[in-house]
Amino acid sequence: MVHSATSLEAAHASIRVLIGEKLRYLVPMTVIFMTCYVGLTVLAAFAKDFVGAKIIGSVNLGFVLIAFNYALSWGLAVAYGLIAQNKFDPLAARAAASRDAESVK
Amino acid sequence: MNITLEIFAVILLITIGITYWAARRTATTSDFYAADSGLTAAQNGFALAGDWASAAAFLGFSGLTALYGMDGAFYALGPLVAFCTVLFLIAEPMRNTGKYTLGDIVRTRMQTRTSLLAVIAGTVIVNFAYLMPQMAGAGVLVRLLTGISYDWAVIFVGISMIVYVAFGGMLATTWVQIVKAVFMMTAGAIILVMILSMVKFNPLLIFQEAESKYTASYLLPGNYLKNPFDQISLGLGYVLGLAGLPHVMTRFYTVPDARTARRSVVWVMFLAGVFFACTTIFGLAAANFVGQDAIRAADKGGNLALPLLAQYLGGGKGSFGGDLMLGFVAAVAVATILAVVSALTLSTSSAIAHDFYVNWLKGGRVDGKREVWVARVASVAIGLLAIALGILAQGVNVAVLVILAICVAASANFPVLVLSLFWRRFNTGGVIGGMTLGLVSSVALAMIGPAMRGADAWWPLVNPTIVSLPLGFLGCVLGTLLAGRDFDNEKRFDAFLFRVHTGVEPK
Numbered sequence: 355m356v357h358s359a360t361s362l363e364a365a366h367a368s369i370r371v372l373i374g375e376k377l378r379y380l381v382p383m384t385v386i387f388m389t390c391y392v393g394l395t396v397l398a399a400f401a402k403d404f405v406g407a408k409i410i411g412s413v414n415l416g417f418v419l420i421a422f423n424y425a426l427s428w429g430l431a432v433a434y435g436l437i438a439q440n441k442f443d444p445l446a447a448r449a450a451a452s453r454d455a456e457s458v459k
Numbered sequence: 460m461n462i463t464l465e466i467f468a469v470i471l472l473i474t475i476g477i478t479y480w481a482a483r484r485t486a487t488t489s490d491f492y493a494a495d496s497g498l499t500a501a502q503n504g505f506a507l508a509g510d511w512a513s514a515a516a517f518l519g520f521s522g523l524t525a526l527y528g529m530d531g532a533f534y535a536l537g538p539l540v541a542f543c544t545v546l547f548l549i550a551e552p553m554r555n556t557g558k559y560t561l562g563d564i565v566r567t568r569m570q571t572r573t574s575l576l577a578v579i580a581g582t583v584i585v586n587f588a589y590l591m592p593q594m595a596g597a598g599v600l601v602r603l604l605t606g607i608s609y610d611w612a613v614i615f616v617g618i619s620m621i622v623y624v625a626f627g628g629m630l631a632t633t634w635v636q637i638v639k640a641v642f643m644m645t646a647g648a649i650i651l652v653m654i655l656s657m658v659k660f661n662p663l664l665i666f667q668e669a670e671s672k673y674t675a676s677y678l679l680p681g682n683y684l685k686n687p688f689d690q691i692s693l694g695l696g697y698v699l700g701l702a703g704l705p706h707v708m709t710r711f712y713t714v715p716d717a718r719t720a721r722r723s724v725v726w727v728m729f730l731a732g733v734f735f736a737c738t739t740i741f742g743l744a745a746a747n748f749v750g751q752d753a754i755r756a757a758d759k760g761g762n763l764a765l766p767l768l769a770q771y772l773g774g775g776k777g778s779f780g781g782d783l784m785l786g787f788v789a790a791v792a793v794a795t796i797l798a799v800v801s802a803l804t805l806s807t808s809s810a811i812a813h814d815f816y817v818n819w820l821k822g823g824r825v826d827g828k829r830e831v832w833v834a835r836v837a838s839v840a841i842g843l844l845a846i847a848l849g850i851l852a853q854g855v856n857v858a859v860l861v862i863l864a865i866c867v868a869a870s871a872n873f874p875v876l877v878l879s880l881f882w883r884r885f886n887t888g889g890v891i892g893g894m895t896l897g898l899v900s901s902v903a904l905a906m907i908g909p910a911m912r913g914a915d916a917w918w919p920l921v922n923p924t925i926v927s928l929p930l931g932f933l934g935c936v937l938g939t940l941l942a943g944r945d946f947d948n949e950k951r952f953d954a955f956l957f958r959v960h961t962g963v964e965p966k
Contacts, residue, residue: 362953365965384544386541391694391698392695395691399688400687412678416529416532416680420532422534423536423734424732426734431542438551439718446960449957450963
């Protein structure tokens, strides 16, 4: 473990890359679901007439937006699963590997 | 209603069989607290669904929708959206960092005994605030459904959960939750198909009939939550509170790695989410077919809307099909309570045995065999205490406790957890500041609010999260700044962060 200082540096550098990548996806995704959900509660709280506008038959905009929030949550969950598998997991594995490779020396 | 008891006896036999099987596989601490981290994503997803969907979800959402229209649908949506927060921020870091409890994460990060004590307090308070109304609800529900007296119902539920947890630990608790989730979703699927077949598979007709029967205002928001800020506060409480509920979050320790934890969240979002969405249909259908008056006559809060709907769909009162459907739904409701109270008992006993006894009192120097023994004894003691509190709670207004559980989870546990995972400067002072301010403001505001004081409340909101959550975060920041910088802790943060994101230590 002669190179422990440099291996630590390499490992932390690769973690910073991973965190940067996570922020790039998770910040917008979090903003989207929070805006849509909190936005819906704000509308329901302060714009009753707007939410009560009929869309299809007796179904009003409020119920349509609720259904949209269900679909959005599921969509984001699946998207996150794919992004994490394709982007985050390889980076995390590389960080762990760089640590192992360096510390063996 | 003998058929309820018969169906429930079958479910009870299954769960006792599970406990017997699990008890023989539960020896080490890892077995007891985390089912040896050996579950698959699908198994944990079903267990999470069984864990998170309490009787309030199974019966309450349909009932609220039946009586108050859209507000019930809001109640059902929040618990699904909450899993977005958990998926993006909490599930994987938690699996990577901790071992058995929420306390593990803060202890690993801060390495101070005081911060651990603060998290133990947060865990125990949230769990008991959640557990007591569940016990009281069990008493009322079992009495309504089977005619057994309130006290005996509470004792029966309490003893069942003690047996599951003390003997079978996490493995038994998990499979009780899985069985319950399967029964719950089977019941939901049958009811959904029967409703749809009655409206020629056109759900729009359900809305149309609801409107013609109860006017368009029934389908508007604000029938239940009169104060607009309560609407927002409730949403916030759900979406951030779930991540601070120890009995749900410790489920992520039952899977081997972060990837499986993530996939189990996706599972629960579809399993529980579809069920939550269906409760809106069930509620409207109950209002249409059974009628609000009949629902109110059976239970003021609307909690019997779903059982009554099932009875109607099966052929009505007195018919064999009606009795069978009612019995099935009622039995599933009792199983639901059992699954949730078991998880609460287990997570509280982990906090007492693992966090308090082993890590706080004994500095980690306790062998595994003794730790499991302490945890089993703790679960028996917690169960007995829950029975006593449940019996005392008869006739007492426990609504305030339901709000407190989720509010404290969002305002105290969530800020501390999130900042522990992601903020370099965060220190022991911050943990104490956040816990204290989050806890005190939640309790104080709930106590002076309408849930406790009714019409002469000094504070207008039923759910205080919209104020107490920012206060919790403020407490974290102020505590951190006042305590001064903890440079050792900040130096360790890089290594901690490595573990948060990869699950391994940087050597």
